[in-house]
Amino acid sequence: MRQKYFHFFSIIFLVLTQFAFITALLLEHKNVFAVISLTTLITALIIYTYIKFFKIKEVDFEPFYVMIFVIAGALLTSYLHLFTPLNSVLAAALIGTITSFLPNLNKRSKVLQNIPNAIYCGCFVGMSQKHVAINYSFILIAGMIAGIFYMFSKNLFHGVGGKLGTLAFGSVVISSLLLLILS
Amino acid sequence: MLTTISIYLTSILGAFLTFLVNTKYKQGPVRASALLTLIVAGVCFLFPKIFSEDIINQIPWVFFGSSFVGMTSGKLTRNYISIIFAGIVFGFIYTVSPDFFNGYGGALGTAACISILVVIGINNLIRLLKASKKKKRLLKKVVLKS
Numbered sequence: 019m020r021q022k023y024f025h026f027f028s029i030i031f032l033v034l035t036q037f038a039f040i041t042a043l044l045l046e047h048k049n050v051f052a053v054i055s056l057t058t059l060i061t062a063l064i065i066y067t068y069i070k071f072f073k074i075k076e077v078d079f080e081p082f083y084v085m086i087f088v089i090a091g092a093l094l095t096s097y098l099h100l101f102t103p104l105n106s107v108l109a110a111a112l113i114g115t116i117t118s119f120l121p122n123l124n125k126r127s128k129v130l131q132n133i134p135n136a137i138y139c140g141c142f143v144g145m146s147q148k149h150v151a152i153n154y155s156f157i158l159i160a161g162m163i164a165g166i167f168y169m170f171s172k173n174l175f176h177g178v179g180g181k182l183g184t185l186a187f188g189s190v191v192i193s194s195l196l197l198l199i200l201s
Numbered sequence: 202m203l204t205t206i207s208i209y210l211t212s213i214l215g216a217f218l219t220f221l222v223n224t225k226y227k228q229g230p231v232r233a234s235a236l237l238t239l240i241v242a243g244v245c246f247l248f249p250k251i252f253s254e255d256i257i258n259q260i261p262w263v264f265f266g267s268s269f270v271g272m273t274s275g276k277l278t279r280n281y282i283s284i285i286f287a288g289i290v291f292g293f294i295y296t297v298s299p300d301f302f303n304g305y306g307g308a309l310g311t312a313a314c315i316s317i318l319v320v321i322g323i324n325n326l327i328r329l330l331k332a333s334k335k336k337k338r339l340l341k342k343v344v345l346k347s
Contacts, residue, residue, distance in 0.1 A: 036311060039311045040315070045299075045301075046297075046300065046301065057297075060290070063322040063323065067321050067322035070322070105242075110265070111238040111239040111265065114234065114235025115232065115235040118229060134232075138234075138235070142306045147303075149304055160306075176274075177273060177277050178273060179317050183269055183309060183310005183314060187302075187307030187308055189307075190307060194305075
C-alpha cells in the first residue's frame with residue numbers, strides 16, 4: 019500500500035517537471051503568436067498521451083544500490099567538465115560510452131546490467147554549468163534526489179527516450195530551489 | 202537562417218541515427234546515444250574550423266539532445282517517419298527553449314521527452330481515426346447486405 023504512494027509521488031514529479039519547462043517557455047515567448055499556438059498544441063497532445071497511454075499494471079522498484087551509481091556518475095561528469103578542457107557534452111558522452119561496455123564483462127550478473135542507465139542518469143545531473151551547480155555538495159544532493167526518483171520510477175515511462183533527462187532536470191531544479199530557500 | 206537550418210538537420214539526423222543503432226544494430230540505448238555523441242562532439246572539438254563558429258558551438262548540444270529521442274524503444278514507435286518527426290519537434294523546442302533554465306543539467310532530456318510524448322500521442326490519434334473509418338466501412342457493408 020505504501021509503495022503506491024511513492025509511485026504516485028514520482029508520477030507527479032515527472033509531470034510537474036515537464037510542465038515547469040513548458041511554463042518557462044511560454045513566459046519567455048508570450049509575444050510570439052506562432053510559438054504560443056504551437057506550444058499549446060504540444061501541451062494538449064502531451065496531456066492526451068498521459069491519460070491514454072500510461073496505465074501502470076504493477077508497481078515495481080529498482081534495487082537500492084542504483085542510487086550510488088547515479089551519484090557516482092554525477093560526481094565523475096562534473097569533475098571531468100570542470101577540471102579538464104573537455105566540455106560537458108564530451109564528458110557525459112565519454113562516461114556513457116565507457117559504462118555501456120560494462121555489462122559485457124559478466125552477462126549473468128544483475129548488478130552490472132543495471133549500471134549503464136543509472137550512471138547515464140547521473141551524467142545529466144553532472145552536466146550542470148558552474149553558475150547552477152556551485153559546489154560538490156550541490157551535485158551530491160541533486161544526485162541523491164535523482165537517484166531516489168530513479169529507484170521509484172522503474173515501470174514509469176518505460177522505453178520513452180528522455181526519461182532519465184527529465185529525472186535529472188527535476189532533481190537539479192528542486193535542489194536549486196532548496197539552495198534558494200536555505201541561503 | 203543557416204544556423205536554424207543546421208539545427209533542424211542535426212536534430213533529425215541525431216534522432217534517426219541513434220534509433221537505427223539502438224534498434225536495428227541492437228547496441229542498446231545508452232551505447233547508441235553516447236557513442237554517436239562522442240564521435241560528433243569529438244570531431245567538433247578537434248576541428249573547430251569546419252563550419253562557422255555559431256554552428257560549431259550549437260551542434261554538439263543539439264546532437265546530444267536529439268540522440269535522447271532515438272533512445273526510445275522500438276515497441277513504442279515502430280516506423281522511422283515518427284522518429285524523424287520527433288526530431289523536427291525537438292528542433293523546434295530547442296530553438297525556443299527558455300533561457301531561464303540555461304545551464305541546468307537535463308533540460309535537453311526534458312525537451313526530448315516532450316517531443317517523443319507528442320509523437321506517441323499523434324500516432325495514437327491516427328490509429329484511432331483509421332479504426333473508426335474501418336468500423337464505418339464494415340457497418341455500411343452489413344447494412345447493404347441486409
